[in-house]
Amino acid sequence: MPKAQVTFEDIGVTVTVPAGTRLIEVSEKVGAGLTYGCREGECGTCMMKIVSGSEHLAAPSVLEDQVLKDIYAGASNRLACQAQVLGGHVVVRPG
Template identity: 55%
Template sequence: MAKAQLTFKDIDLTLTVPVGVRVIEISDKLGSGIIYGCREGDCGTCLMKVDEGWSNLSTISVVEDKILRENSAGKHHRLACQAQVLGDVTVSPA
C-alpha cells in the first residue's frame, strides 16, 4: 500500500498515512484544529489551508468547488472531508 506524509502545521505533527485517506479521518483522531460538522462536503466547517503539497491532494469535485465558493475560500483552501491525500502535504486550520 502506498504511503504519504501528512503534516498538521497547527499541532506540529507529521504522520505517514495511506494514500487515498481523507484529511478529516486523520485530523479528527489527532485533535487538530480542523473541525467538521457533516463529513459530506456540503457544510464547509472543515475548511483547511493547504500550506504545502497542493498538487498532492485529490481533484476538487463539483460539490466541493460549490461549497468553497459559497464560503469565499482562498486560493489554497480545501474541505478536509473531501480532500484525499495522494502525496506529501502540509495543512492547517483555515
Template identity: 65%
Template sequence: MAKAKLTFTDVALTVNVPAGTRIIEISEKIGSGITYGCREGECGTCITRIIEGQDNLSEPSALETRVLKDNLAGRNDRLACQCQVLGGTVKVKPG
C-alpha cells in the same frame, strides 16, 4: 501501498498515511483544530488551508468546488472531509 506524509502544523505532527487517506480520517484523532459540521461536503465548516502539497491532493469534486466558492474560500483552501492525500508531502492547518 503508496505512502504520503500529512503534516498538521497546528499540532506539530506528521502522520505517515496510505495514499487515498482523507484528512478527516486523521485530524480529529491527533487533536488538530480542524473542525467538522456535516462531514458530507456541504457546510464548509472544515475548510482547511493547504500550506504545502496542493498538487498531492485529489481534484475537488463539483460539490466541493461549489461549497468552497460559496464560502469565499481562498485558492489554497480545501474541505478536509472531502480531499484525499494521494502521495508526497502535504502540510495543512485549520482554515
C-alpha cells in the same frame, strides 16, 4: 499500498497515512481539533488551508468546488472531509 505524509502545522505533528485517506480522517487520528459538521462536503466548516503539497491532493469534486466558491474560500483552501491525500507530503492548518 502507497503512503503519504500529512503535517498539521498548528500542532507540529506529521503522520504517515495510506494514499487515498481524507484529511478529516488524519485530523481525527492525531487529535488536531478540526471543527466540522457534516463530513459530506456540504457545510464548509472543515475548511483547511493547504500550506504546501496541494499537488498531492485529489482534485476537488464538483460539490467541494461549489461549496468553496459559496463560502468565498481562497485558492489554497480545501474541505478536509473531501480532500484526499494521494501521496507525497502535504502541510495543512485550520483555516
